[in-house]
Amino acid sequence: MPFEANLSSVIHPDEKRPMATTTARPFLKWAGGKAQLLDAFTARVPRELAEGTLPVFVEPFMGGGAVYFHFNSTFAFRECHLFDINEDLVLAYTVVKNDASALIEYLRDVEDEFLSKDDAGRRDYYYAVRDAFNREKKEIDFAGYGDAWVERAGRFIFLNRTCFNGLYRVNSRGGFNVPFGRYKTPKILHEEVLLADSLAFRNTTIHLGDFTQAEPYIAEGTFVYFDPPYRPLNRTSSFTQYSKNRFSDEEQRRLGAFYARCDAKGARLMLSNSDPRNTDPKDWFFDDLYAGYRIDRVPARRAINCDGSKRGEVREIIVMNYPLV
Secondary structure (H helix, E strand, O other), rough: OOOOOOOOOOOOOOOOOOOOOOOOOOOOOOOOOHHHHHHHHHHHOOOHHHHHOOOEEOOOOOOOOHHHHHHHHHOOOOOOEEEOOOOOHHHHHHHHHHHHHEEEEEHHHHHHHHHHOOOOOOOHHHHHHHHHHOOOOHOOOOOOOOHHHEEEEEEEEHHHHHHHOOOOEOOOOOOOOEEEEEOOOOOOHHHHHHHHHHHHHEEEEEOOHHHHHHHHOOOEEEEEEEEOOOOOOOOOOOOOOOOOOOOOOHHHHHHHHHHHOOOHHOEEEEEEOOOOOHHHOOOHHHHHHHOOHHHHEEEEOOOOOHHHHHEEEEEEEEEEEOOOO
């Protein structure tokens, strides 16, 4: 199980940093991102959130962060805690929080160099960065913030912005293996977004760890949003190769048990996942797993699929442990 690294102690907010002029939102492309479901989630938040009696927000699977950025911009949380097992994702979030200006400078140089090349040169550049990213992973101390983190985060963002479909996929050894994306004019640096996100992170602690490590931060007065790797609708639609450890049905059941423990603590809980009944009306996996809780089914559009004809509307589920008013 991945260890947890609480990195808030190395963060020193820089009061001289430029002010952002845009709203905080994800700086990464991310398979299964929840931007299209934000209205559905907002319509279903517990009433205590609007009343200001849920001052703590916890997200045990932070992923691309669309829900976190939206909720943290909309509601007055005293503190937020984000968790993920993806070491490079946690590293990138931490660099955005801690040293956005240096990251912006690095990405500006990378973008200028990359866009100055022809198609063949861009392809070669991409694979050179990917090879260096994988080769140097063993040299990075993911538990201790250091100078190497800015370059590592910059490479992570560059690969995310120029790889095929913005996917994050690794092989059995943990090496990033997504091919080159061949975009005509990819936007690598989103300066205003990075500045806005850096400001948003000021009330937020970023943790490296399995979702169960969020438990000490969950109590009455906490709002928790769970966005686990989705259960695939079929054998070819899996987004679960998010790390070298697949999120199997057994992991979904382990999460279900954790959800029940958090419910017993008195926290307000919201969870989203794919609806297996999209493809098999008799598949009651989540209805059985979360029996006794409210389950809403909402429409969503599949954003990433190698077959363009299959990027249609599907249903997703939202599981809540509180009544809607």
